[in-house]
Amino acid sequence: MTFITAISKEVKFMSDIAKQIQQPKEPWLSKLGLTPRKDVGMHPFRVIVDKEISDLVRSWRFKILIGIIVLTCLGSLYTALTNIGHAVKPGDPDNAFFFLKLFTISDGTLPSFFVFISFLGPLLGISLGFDAINSEQNRGTLSRVMAQPIHRDYLINAKFMASITVISVMFFALGFLVMGLGLVIIGIPPTPEEFLRIVFFIVLSIFYVALWLNLSILFSVRFRQAATSALAGISVWLFFSIFYNLIVKLIARATMPPEMAPERYIVAHRNFILDLMRLSPSQLFSEATTTLLMPSVRSLGPLTMEQVHGTIPSPLPLGQSLLLVWPQLTAIIAITVVCFALSYVFFMRKEIRSR
């Protein structure tokens, strides 16, 4: 009997909670400060994000960057369109994904769209974040803003939010623009799967830029001079895009097993080198984008003859492609989170002095 009353009490309690959840006292939108109400002040976090976005969009730096990126997009689109006729070969499993070729093919004079993004993305991220905190400090505005009744982390979070918002809007606009232009010119609409693949590709690019953005925010917290932090960001980028490959090649040559070694040694060595390469974020990104944009890619490591034996050369479905790049995606997000956490900690511990 007591057992039953206990249960009925519990049920009543749960239903009370459910009621509360169903009827929140105030709509969550206004809780977040998303509904502009004239008589109540905006949430300070939103105020900072708004201001940062308008600063970014108005800045010359952003105009220059967007100019470069639009130019490269148009350039790669042009080469893709002029070569798309040669790209279709009979028996190619990628033929079903004709539209995706807009993003991947080139004739060798200009790199394709996704190579451009992987090259320019870091630059974009670094240039949006390298002076996030130190410029505030150097202008003497940091202590002024910090003296307002806001939490300290609002500032760094809002800066990140603002840059990410701008980047997302820009990338989606560019991606859809390329799609739209391609649609108009070649006249073949993308299949839903192609569309989804492109959307995932854009989301992935945003994550990739977010990684570099966070790295440069980290430098901006650590280095007092904006020039130093910009240089630090660019040198990390150059290191990974140029020198890291050289170093890995050197290691590969030095640890190369003899030619007559058993196959498993050679495979192990290949995997080892691939793992080393994957320490670089740009390698992660290019593997992930290749898989997403070229559905015929079915493995990112070496495959033995036994593994390939009997497979039908058909493209992978989207789910399988996503599964394949899941580790890469996780790694990119993990590096992003680590960078952000570090800059967050450093910023929270920083003593805010005037200038």
Place this chain on the structure above:
Amino acid sequence: MAENIIELVDLTKKYGSFTAVNRLNLSVKKGEVFGLLGPNGAGKSTTILMMLGLTEPFSGSVKVCGINSTENPIEVKRRVGYLPEDVGFYPDLTGMENLKYIARLNGIPEKDVEARARELLARVGLAEQAEKKTGKYSRGMRQRLGLAEVLIKTPEVIILDEPTSGIDPTGIREFLELIVQLSKEEGITVLFSSHNLHQVQQVCDRVGLFVSGKLIAEGNIESLSQKLFSTESFVVEAGVNSSGKENNGNGLEEILKDIDGVTSVSQKDHTFYVGCSRDATADIAREIVSSGSELAFLRKKEYGLDDIYNRYFEGGEVHE
């Protein structure tokens, strides 16, 4: 007696082995203009940062408006306006936009933001420069905009860190007058840090003297000078005419020493410096005249902050 609006108890801040603020006890009453006086690096700014909860004390407690700044900085910052030393603004925004941004950060309703910002800009005398970018503002204008920004949250306490450094003398006077006016009209407590004595002397009700992290003296100017120069609050300079040269000499010095309240007498050429614990100017004049010497001039010298300051920092510099 009014309540204490700022209370610091045994406040200590250490940077590694260096002690920036050392067991500081200080209280400021409501409606007061309090001057924190000390040389650069004395720990004034650090103390202010701790009051706002921008840096954590090593030990001790800070209470502003009855709220612990270390534990609840947001509530403190809601009530306290802080004008940092050498305040900066976003150079690409106009004065008006800068001010509106801060108003919004303080949660002022959107419908009031514009009106309040305009009213305050007029009050600090920047109404005509409101639409100018702050990158083109002069130092004095920036400082006044900073004050407008401090006032927009209708604070109970204003903390100004070296507010007058780098402004021209007229600007300083106007700025200080504005602060005093505010304090008197609206009953706002003002805490004011400076290394400039004259400004502090002009506006502050009470002064705290700060040397290497320690508050060594506290009080109004008079009580401070009494504390520091307990035996000689006044110095009277008496010039004696050369015609009476033969018959004064040591004689007059002895006579002056006998006056009640006189503690020391020294002579340099024809001028006597008489130190006394009370205002004995009239007696000195009478004695000099009745001794037969001709009195050329008589000047009463009160100790200003300058002297207080020198007295301390002569000692302070030896230690450093």
